[in-house]
Amino acid sequence: MAKISLKICCGMNCLAHGGQELLDLVEDSPTYTAYVELACVECLNTCGDRGYNSPVVELNGKIYSNMTAEKLMELLDQLIQTNNN
């Protein structure tokens, strides 16, 4: 089974607005580390001029902005469930 590819933007905008917490969320959870291929990447260049849509993550090639820990958990749980089925 292919792992879910999750790229978390580690640019300054995204990190200052909650990116580190997203990293923590995935790294500290054994469930997620088993299913998710995590990468910290340089700025994905999708944040607006003022960084109001940060933090940004790329999940299986799709960009999600304004990410929060809750939203990311929801998305990951969904993906893991569909993968398992």
Added chain:
Amino acid sequence: MPLPSLNIFEKMRGLYTPVINIRRHVLSEVGRMVVEGRPPHYIEEIPYRVIPKSTPTYRESVFKERAIVRERVRLAFGMDLKEYGAHGPIHDDEVVECMKPIKILKRPIVNVIKIGCERCPEESYWVTNLCRGCIAHPCVTVCPKNAVSIQNGRSVINQDLCIQCGRCAQVCPYNAIAFRERPCASACGVNAIGSDEEGYAKINYEKCVSCGLCIVSCPFGAIAEKSEIAQIISSLKAGKRVYAEIAPAFVNQFGPLVTPPKIVASLKKMGFKDVVEVAAGADRVVLQEAHELIELIKKRKSYRIETSKKKNQNLPDNLESNLNIDSKEVEDSVIDSTVNKTFVGTSCCTSWTLAAEKNFPEITAANISESFAPMVEAAKIIKEKDHEAVVVFIGPCIAKKEECFIPKVAEVVDYVMTFEELAAVFQAFHIDPTKVPPDNDLQDASSLGRGFSVAGGVAAAVIKQTKKMLEADITIPHVSVDTLKECMALLKKVKQNRLDPAPLLVEGMACPYGCIGGPGTLAPLNRAKRAAQKYAKEAIHEYPSDFSSAESDT
């Protein structure tokens, strides 16, 4: 099984809450305004940029949200808060002053934004909905003041009689009685937070040591600190010779991709002349405190030194005489010491020294080390090289802003900025440290100096250095505590001589886990701790003394 309960510092830290979101957006907007050189009246626009929506997100109305942001903007510019209820725009002549490269910061640093304060009830025991009005009702039985009674099938506490002993909460089989406290007050280790007559939180500045932990503990974000980013950016833009000194807790604060050389490069790109590690100043502090400790050891009679085997000959001359001592000599020296110095207290944490001075003046005056904080020592290194240098301390600490009001410190350190503020300034300058080509690695400091950022690191460093200087393997009783509450409890014990063995070295840190838990940090605690310890090991020299000897060799 319920999870173990967290203390106040662990509850919200490491979470990216909307409170932090607002705070960081305000900082980066203020930074941008100065970088882009906007006219002063642009300041009125910032609340609308931070709260752009017309439906309220955080409070009952957008107008209140913006009103609070206005106050935050004033603080971010370094201005005083407007008096609550005072009419007027945020923008006035002050803004023009704030955008000049001149230090304008005034006391107090930590401010309660009254309009944002939700007037949380003060400490009290409260019966929650979990109460089932049981027949046994042990809460009533144990209350020493007869303050608890059963009314309408539920337990009720008469707040006028209650003395907050907490027995009822302890015995309730349903855990129905909760202790309510204000997060700001419970985070405060020196009991500086009370209420005014209307019930708003009010800081008693006689007691406050500006540690800043109430700021990060208030769930409504009603307490904020003044910032100097506007003046720092102006200084950079004015082409002054600005130097950065960066505290050892900086590793990994800006994410795993931003290595120390990249931070140096980004700072230089922003206009800083050079970057120096504060840990270099910490090295000087280690050496001085080690000297003080040795002096003290020599004086202590009850103190037994077991020198490691043949090293006796290598001991410093003056020490040797005191080591193979006949007890008479020692007794003399004990009597000689008119100053009743009983331990060496570390000097690096401003909040700790301030709190100690304010609460235990009689024991701290003699005992806190005479050395300055690493910030000051590192700033001296910079000023020795360049007399016109403008020194900006970059660290996790809010209390350092307070320290700059001490005249001797103000001579060498010009501005203080937290990591959080630095991130906002990076954003304002449109610099992404991940994309900047790395500069030279920092190698200003020893591994012991870099260890200062984690609680226990200062004591460990001083002891290691002392052992090395004595060339003897001795046990030195020491205590390290973090959080001000613990610090004050410890000083009380020291004062009453209740510690056995009595410590020779006392390290106090105001923030949980040490500097890495400071209120101006970006990275979650555990991540920062790991990184800081790893970074300390990467230093070329282990001991500060290696450093000076290596320098004199070359």
